[in-house]
Amino acid sequence: MPLIVIDDLSDPRLVDYAHLTDVALKKARGTEHGLYIAESALVLERALRSGHVPRSVLALGNTADEALAVLGAYAADVPVFVGPGEMLADLTGYILHRGLIAAMNRPELPEADALLAGARRIVILENVSDPTNVGAIFRSAGAIGADAILVTPRCSDPFYRRAIRVSMGTALQVPWTRVGDWTETRALLTRHGFHVAALALTRDAVSLRDFDGTRHERLALLLGAEGEGLTSEALAASDTVVQIPMKHGIDSLNVAAASAVAMWALSG
Incomplete structure (x- = not known):
């Protein structure tokens, strides 16, 4: 899974994180059922354990290794975008207190x-x-x-x-x-x-x-x-x-x- 250092917030690969509300994520283009945000390595691990599929991860530099370890444990080969806290806060609109967030594909709800x-x-x-x-x-x-x-x-x-x-x-x-x-x-x-x-x-x-x-x-x-x-x-x-x-x-x-x-x- 590639580790990508962010140098441009207008990078189209970051669109899932660009000040999107929960409602906007639910209607995200290019997805079958929308997206949700998993916040922290613990929540990401629980999402993967439940069979949910990530699109990418956004992480502070000091949590990138943790993100890679969690993804690797579930063979989830998705990009991990890394940047300093201030830059990621500018991108998302909030501080990443737990070090990382992941854009996850919403699963289809059961009958x-x-x-x-x-x-x-x-x-x-x-x-x-x-x-x-x-x-x-x-x-x-x-x-x-x-x-x-x-x-x-x-x-x-x-x-x-x-x-x-x-x-x-x-x-x-x-x-x-x-x-x-x-x-x-x-x-x-x-x-x-x-x-x-x-x-x-x-x-x-x-x-x-x-x-x-x-x-x-x-x-x-x-x-x-x-x-x-x-x-x-x-x-x-x-x-x-x-x-x-x-x-x-x-x-x-x-x-x-x-x-x-x-x-x-x-x-x-």
């Missing part, structure tokens, strides 16, 4: 039926718009052992740079896909035998202490957006509403924190 075929514990994210929360939820899902994640159309993209960074690359490892409206999604979940437990503050909510997730061979934890919570359509599609028992007059947690508590409680 929902195929994704759920062998799953026992899944998470559904409805309209979670903050990529930081999405990334944190994916990290918890990876650590606790969720088999898959479904995201609704208005949910932030798990392959956005911030979501991947916060997830420490687990957004590239935990299988996920997008689903449609609730009529379609409820039919999908019923078809695969999932009991849907929605995390929400409603009058009929059951404490997680009293809800026995082990009674259900297949269980889906449904989480809503920060502030707004779950829509009425989502609640109507649920089988049980659960809540985390709390003290000191506190009635809610950040959705990322709440997801970790609920996933652990329902992990079975």
